[in-house]
Amino acid sequence: MKALVFDISLTVKEIPCPQPRNHEVLIKILFSAICNTDLEIIKGYMGFKGVPGHEFVGEVMTRSSYLFGKKVVGEINCSCGECYLCQTGRKTHCPNRTVLGIQDHQGVFAEYIVLPEENLKIIPDNIPLTSAVFTEPLAAAIEIFEQIQIKPSQNVYIFGAGKLGLLISQLFRLNGCLYTTFDTNEVKVKKALETGINASLLSSLGESDKAEVCVDCTGNLSGINLALSHLYPRGKLILKTTVAKSEKIDLNQIVINEFEIIGSRCGLFEPALSLLSQGLVNPQPLITAIFSFNEILKAFETAEKPGSLKVLIQH
Numbered sequence: 001m002k003a004l005v006f007d008i009s010l011t012v013k014e015i016p017c018p019q020p021r022n023h024e025v026l027i028k029i030l031f032s033a034i035c036n037t038d039l040e041i042i043k044g045y046m047g048f049k050g051v052p053g054h055e056f057v058g059e060v061m062t063r064s065s066y067l068f069g070k071k072v073v074g075e076i077n078c079s080c081g082e083c084y085l086c087q088t089g090r091k092t093h094c095p096n097r098t099v100l101g102i103q104d105h106q107g108v109f110a111e112y113i114v115l116p117e118e119n120l121k122i123i124p125d126n127i128p129l130t131s132a133v134f135t136e137p138l139a140a141a142i143e144i145f146e147q148i149q150i151k152p153s154q155n156v157y158i159f160g161a162g163k164l165g166l167l168i169s170q171l172f173r174l175n176g177c178l179y180t181t182f183d184t185n186e187v188k189v190k191k192a193l194e195t196g197i198n199a200s201l202l203s204s205l206g207e208s209d210k211a212e213v214c215v216d217c218t219g220n221l222s223g224i225n226l227a228l229s230h231l232y233p234r235g236k237l238i239l240k241t242t243v244a245k246s247e248k249i250d251l252n253q254i255v256i257n258e259f260e261i262i263g264s265r266c267g268l269f270e271p272a273l274s275l276l277s278q279g280l281v282n283p284q285p286l287i288t289a290i291f292s293f294n295e296i297l298k299a300f301e302t303a304e305k306p307g308s309l310k311v312l313i314q315h
């Protein structure tokens, strides 16, 4: 089968089709999407080599599966189910896990993948496939609301009006609290405003302006210090950025101001599909372009451009 392989660079190659083992099924990829994590992987994040990609919509090809012929999305962490963390409800932290297109598991920029059957969720009929491909990042956005309680009286700053930042912004809008989404890129701020997000240029934020909750989804190193400088004492900082490099932070300010810092990664797929199905989150305005698989290298080039949001690939 044809696949995009990352070694030192990205190349499209002919590689063997993956074979399902144990509880895995074979899935034919229909749509995939480029995530910031993929762009970091090709800069060395996680030291991953192989086929990247973890956001997808596919069709189950294994005849013996009850999901045969169904269109599905899939949870990206493949956990052992037996260790202490799996048994205590923390499967996404299983030390024995593989992660689709990120860690020891061939990803979705290929014709086929394998995933455990239990990772898959059927896509409700009323969700267009080009929206369903947002299920994984939307689940990651929803994870914030599994981790903290936000009161309607609290104000929230979201740093970064990128792909994930705008999904997170839509959720805060639903929540009803006072939120503002900041970005340095004028095109992104304009796009965000067009989709009804309360967005503003970062330069409009005063040095002394503060929020009870700050969310860093800037996707760059300085985001964490920027967010900390706009947090009230005892405020909460949610970190969504994962980058290949790491940043120094002054821990004293965290002690003195009693900041709470919360790392936030993968979330549940059911609430994401439910929000998409009810039309309460609309990811369509976040699609910058759709390329065919033959143009996948061009798709990556487009995804790397500063004003770009989500780039999809039709397989």
Ligand SMILES: [Zn+2]
Pocket: 035, 036, 037, 054, 055, 136, 137
């Ligand atoms: Zn992703």
Ligand SMILES: [Zn+2]
Pocket: 079, 080, 081, 082, 083, 084, 085, 086, 094, 095, 096, 097
């Ligand atoms: Zn485990």
